[in-house]
Amino acid sequence: MRMTVLRTGPMTVLKDAGRPGHAHQGVAPSGAVDRAAYARANALVGNSPGAAVLECTLGGLRVSFDGPAVLALTGTDAVLTVDGTATGVEEVVRVPAGATVAVTMPRRGLRSYLAVRGGIDVAPVLGSRSTDALAGVGPARPAAGDALPIGPVAGFPEVEAMVAPGGEGPLEADLGPRDDWFTAEAIETLFGAAYTVSPASNSVGLRLDGPALARARTAELPSEGVVRGAVQVPPDGRPIIFQADHPVTGGYPVIAVLTPAAADRAAQLRPGATVRFARAPE
Template sequence: MNPPAARALRVSATGPLCTVQDLGRPGWFHAGVGVSGAADRRSLTLANRLLANDENAAAVECLLGGLVVEARGTVLFAVTGAPCPVDVDSTPVAHSSVVVAQPGQRIRIGVADAGLRCYLAVRGGLDVPAVLGSRSRDTLAGIGPAPLQPGDLLAVGPPPSGWPRIGAAPVAPIGNDPLTVRIVFGPRDDWFTEPEVLCTATWTVSPDSDRIGVRLHRPSGAPTLRRARTGELPTEGMALGAVQVPPSGQPVVFLADHPITGGYPVVATVVHDDVALLAQARPGREVRFRPVAR
């Protein structure tokens, strides 16, 4: 992707989807461009903190695993997010830890047993071209670096002045148990006869979910979110974590690449800190919502 650099990663293989992500491009709503950025921002920032990078440094977001890269030059790296096996030239290394790869060594990320997205960060960050101030790929708008392909060369930026202070981070395990997510009702909960159904039902993550949003299904025969009003709303702004309900009554929770406007009513919004939980929810995982005060 960039011309040869003193330090770089050569992509040998990718999984279902590998994209470059940072914390996104805020401040462009007026031009119709959303923030985008890492779907699981907590895992991205953790990887960068481990390496003493700026939290906004670009890294690889890898769906399910399957990424293989070759170090060009000596690189320090960390893998966070979904608990996937990681090795350097077939030698296993720890997850959420600082690891060194020597020139020519291959970093392999296997398939995660739980969760959905892992993050490969390198000390110095990935120095790929920025678009509107961000190196993130927005899959909805189609801007930013293209999804990774075998043969891509990812230049590594200059190392930061500080050094990692710890070798590994204790992190809560990501599992496959039912997930409880906090929400704040509104702004359009009055559009539904019983908005509390959102919290009394157990929802299941649909295979149609992606970086745009997590689609949820309800069990057959379970109560649904029924409209109290006819017609549709005028188009209005959409926020990260918005729980939008189309006429089917099956909600969609917006993730990083969500549209910035929409016409379906938003019954609630997921608490910001819990959006990362949904970003790691695999298809088939059960989700329950818990209301909290505004």
């Protein structure tokens, strides 16, 4: 079976669990930006945990299938419409051959994940079907008219419905590894001030506008490895939360690292959203 892309919306890319293990080649893990939503989408349709899906930013995606398909949409409050009829949220949707399936623009959240039973079976690059926006590694972004192959059914049972976790409250983070490069006032500011998501944000990093975080040490750091959810502070003092397509290394100190759940929540923050940080429970 094939999925034909009729319209991509503002941004649609292929994502899976990522390509870890290639940092020595200068290639970041990439993968889905909201990993929990990605996992729920695959679980709903009975895919293996690493199956490829479409990551759709702010809706607008429209596709059709040349055979009957089993779909699920997660991540935001966007819904699937099948030939114009709306379906539920975070549930299994069965679609007849030839029907037009569309993703509405969400009112809350940023990235939706469209999974189809069997997974999107394009050729992997370095073991992954994820598109890395920064390095340009992985499958090309889908375009209108593309026909994407759907793989064989994996045999996992479908889940009829799931409930997405709540997304309110501050982003929990652990201090370090370079919190000693900042003043005590900077640490207090990080966990006390409100920040705003900048329009310059993307799947590489969530750029924040707000109070600058003052450094206690002015020496230069050699480039160091970073992980998804790392809160790096460049010379202007405004924090950047690294997301799935983050660079492999960075020369600026990392003041804190979000918990995995907080990193998933950060993936759904739109420009203009307010961000607060809290210390993760020990």
